[in-house]
Amino acid sequence: MNFSTNTLFHLEDLKQILNDLDKRFILGITTLGLSLFYLGKIWHSYGYFKRRGFNNPKSEFLFGNVRSVFKKKNLSEQFYEWTKTYGKTYGYFEGHLPVYVTSDLDFIQEIFIKQSSNFAARKKIHLNPRDNDPRVDLLIATKSRWKRMRMVMNPTFSSLKLRELDPILVSCADRLIDVLNKEGIECDVDIAQYMKRFTMDSIWNCAFGIDINIQYEKENEYFYKSEEIFRSFAHLNLFTYLADYFHEFRAIIVDFLILTQRVLSIFIDSNKLQAVFWLRYKVRELVELRKRNGPLANRKKDYIQLLLDANEQFQNEKTTDQNEIKKYLTQDEVHSGLMLFMLAGYETTSNTLTNASFVLVTHPKEQMKLYEEITSHFGSDLSLVNSESVQDLEYLDLFIKEVLRVYPIGTIVRRCTNPTQVKGISFGIDDSIAVDVLSIHYDEELWGPVDPNLFYPLRHKEKRHPIAFLAFGAGPRNCIGMKFAINELKIALAKLLINFEFLKSDKISYEKLEFEEGIVRTAVNGVTLNLKKRN
Ligand code: HEM
Structure with missing residues (x-):
């Protein structure tokens, strides 16, 4: 009896083991099959451009051209070099994602303008969320959602509305002058640090309506936290690399990160959250406060108010046309719209001011021309400088355009959202195109006869x-x-030029500005210079 029960037990055990083995075996085979299929797909991707008759630089399996671009830390300059070898339109691989690069103006006109509705998205980068994520902002929104958001936001950036932010912008520029008077006279200063704080000050004041003393207080928590967001774009982490190399899983990686931060935010102080989540938390608080308390007393409007007012006005708008897109922003989109003011408006503007300072130091004749134009308009009365009066400064306008031609902030990109043909090339959903802006901005045919390598505003x-x-x-x-950016640049530069002469420091060489590129191109070592107070 004992014997037979034991035998029965062993037999069932054996059956179970075989059963488990079977399951593990099937699981193992399936995983291996899927991995091989995925690797095969990756391998196949690398033939994408050859199959379409386009050149592409040599790429590495899995990494594509990403590692060489990261090493160079400068996508725009990499495009500029590749274009010399591969022509006006070619391709490269981000991981195994094929991306076209072009500097062909007809091609760009077709994609960015004539067929813009077929390319109604930007190329995904790093940790961009899903297209339908509720927190998507204008920069990464796609198709009709982008259209709806842009329709609500467009009027908030009209000249008339921006005039309401004017006094805030002017007072931030006055603080910049004050701080430089105290800290920057006749000693070496890295002007980039001051431009950053000035721009951040303008954003927190203009966009969020709060004054956090960023220009005066060196150890300012808001400044460090906001800066951290931009550092995280330039110095990537494991998740970013994973999202770049395995783009098919990007959405899952981002969902995982969002979920973890959400759970963490229940248990830990918001200050300890990743910087971008910290900013969202702050913005949400500020919007709620504003909705509870109404517009700020004794103050001109800030961007929160402009956006909330525009949204409310559109929501109350009655329309009889069934086909008309209803204009509104959801709660999340309002928060994202405000965050975007910082994300899109900070480094772009502060870097342009830093680059402009480099030009002023290295081109004293340009500086003199600007000084003469500005003082002939305003004398030395700073109170006359505002966003309306600076529009009369024609040479300053040409100067800023030339700074942006010589030092564009980066590349521009689109993603196909409807299958289509452009100049005989078939584009499918999610095919991406990047523009080699440097090759266009330095093209002799487009910008001659004066050599495009020279700084020449009159062109x-x-x-x-x-x-x-x-x-x-x-x-x-x-x-x-x-x-808004041009207003800010003009007001700051006019005030700076009335007050200071920009001079070279004798400690550094001014041969060339070296850039590194996260989302935008930033002068690696800032710009060290000497300011001399004008009488
Ligand atoms: C010198 C300063 C600036 C430069 C050079 C600059 C440049 C650019 C460029 C090149 C684009 C991409 C355009 C395209 O894909 O065709 C862009 C988009 C955008 N910029 Fe700026 N920008 C500056 C300042 C600002 C500021 C101050 C704000 C906000 C206050 C801002 C908000 C945006 C937004 C929201 C978008 C996305 C628009 C959309 O997709 O509809 N930018 N900017």
Whole structure:
């Protein structure tokens, strides 16, 4: 009896083992099969451009061209070099994701303007969320959602509305002058640090309506936290690499990160969250506060108010046309719209001011021309400088355009959202295109006869090809903040030039500005210079 029960037990055990083995075996085989299939797909991807008759630089399995670009830390300059070898339109691989690169203006005109509705998205990068994520902002929104968001936000960036932010912008520029008077006279200063704080000050004041003393207080928590967001774009982490090398899993990686931060935010102080989540948390708080308390007393409007007012106005709008897109922003989109003011408006503007300072130091004649134009308008009365009066400074306008031509902030990109043909090339959903802006901005045919390598603002007086100047992008999806940025640049530069002479420091060489590129191109070592107070 004992014997037979034991035998029965052993037999069942054996059956179970075989059963488990079977399951493990099937699981193992399936995993191996799927991995081989995925590796095969990756391998097949690398033939993408050859199959379409385009050149591409040699790439590494799995990494594509990403490692060489990361090593160089400068995508724009890499494109510029590749274009010399591979021509006006070619391809490269981000991981195994094929991306076209072009500096062909007809091609760009077709994609960015004529067929913009077929390319109604930007190329995904790093940790971009899913297209339908509720937190998507204008920069990464796609198709009709982008259209709806842009329709609500467009009026908030009109000249009339921006005038309401004018006093805040002017007072931030006055603080910049004050701080430089105290800290920057006749000693070496890295002007980039001051431009960053000035721009951040303008954003927190103009966009969020709070004054956090960023220009005066060196150890400012808001400054460090906001800066951290930009550092995380330039110095990537494991998740970013994974999302770049295995783009099919990007959405899952991002969902995982969002979920972890959400769970963490229940248990830990918001200050300890990753910087971008910290910013969202702050913005949400500020919007809630504003909704509870209404507009700020004794103050001109800030961007929170402009956006909330525009949203409310559109929501109350009655329409009889069934086909008209209803204009509104969801709660999440309002928060994202405000965060974007910082994400899109900070480094772009502060870097342009830093680059402009480099030009002022290295081109004393340009500096003198600007000084003469500004003082002939305002004398030394700083109170006359505002966003309306600076529009009369024609040479300053040409100067800023030339700074942006010579030092564009980066590349511009689109992603196909409807299958289509452009110049005989078939584009499928999610095919991506990047523009080699440097090759266009330095093209002799487009920008001659004066050598495009020379800094020459007057070249902008001549009529050029409508998309030869791409500093603010092209087509309906160009930079929505352009007017605000130009106002800010003009006000700051006019005030700086009335107050200071920009001189070289004798400790550094001014041969060339070296850039590294995260989301935008940033001068690696800032710009060290000497300021001399003008009488
Ligand atoms: C010198 C400063 C700036 C430069 C050079 C600049 C440049 C650009 C460029 C090149 C684009 C991409 C355009 C395209 O893809 O065609 C862009 C988009 C954008 N910029 Fe700016 N920008 C600047 C300042 C600002 C500021 C201050 C804000 C906000 C206050 C801003 C908000 C945006 C937004 C929201 C987009 C996305 C627009 C959309 O997709 O509809 N930018 N910018």
